[in-house]
Amino acid sequence: MWKRIVGYGALLAAGTLALQWLDYQRLARTHSTDITLFLIAVAFLVLGIVLGVRVFAAPAPAAFDGNPKALEALGLSERELEVLQELAAGHSNKEIAARLHVSPNTVKTHIARVFEKLEAKRRTDAIRRARELGIVP
Template sequence: MWRIVLAYGAGLAVIALLIEYLQYRHIIRSLPTEGYIAALAIVFVGIGLWVGMRINPSPATTPFEPNERAIASLGVTPREYAVLELLARGHSNKEIARVMEISPNTVKTHVANLYAKLGVSGRGKAVEAARALALIA
């Protein structure tokens, strides 16, 4: 971490020295102010992106595998699991019924069963509990 901070500080020091040198040579005064500001902004955006990628590297993409043991221990049926996945995507009961080609009352029954099995009382809490148990991504 300190290496990154020192590298960032050294980069800023080099840029500051370069600006002072250019100002000394009167090059900066010949540029329009907007161009100078744009060039400086581009440099700092580049430095920020570089530091951000060094601090937070992109995570390795591994396919999500649901926790089959938790699904089995909770007694979640395949239809309830499909309803849970659609709930997590933010679909309403009518949309879920349309996608799964079942009645909205059946969806309500599956949702109520999921609430009981997960021990929650709302859609958001059901999705949160399912994610905590690694049932859904």
């Protein structure tokens, strides 16, 4: 029973496909100019989009150098700079300690020295000052 139903369904699908193909052939012959113009228009549209994206694309941002002159003037060590970057990323003392493989007390000491050198009283002040100086992005 199922084989007969599947067989009839396959025959109907093949017949429908044949009719659609014949209709497509007639359509392609009678409207060949319209189809050609449509394909040319689509090609120019794609070309315009590609060229527009390339021409008007935002330039690549300049590489962040960390303002070496400000670092030298402040006297920040490499470790203090790493701690400051972690602060700017929003990490807690424990997270910073885990990332840098040091104790939380060492992180507190580095943060205190960063606060002194940046003349800041809290984390947000230190981060704001460091961004103003171009030390952290």
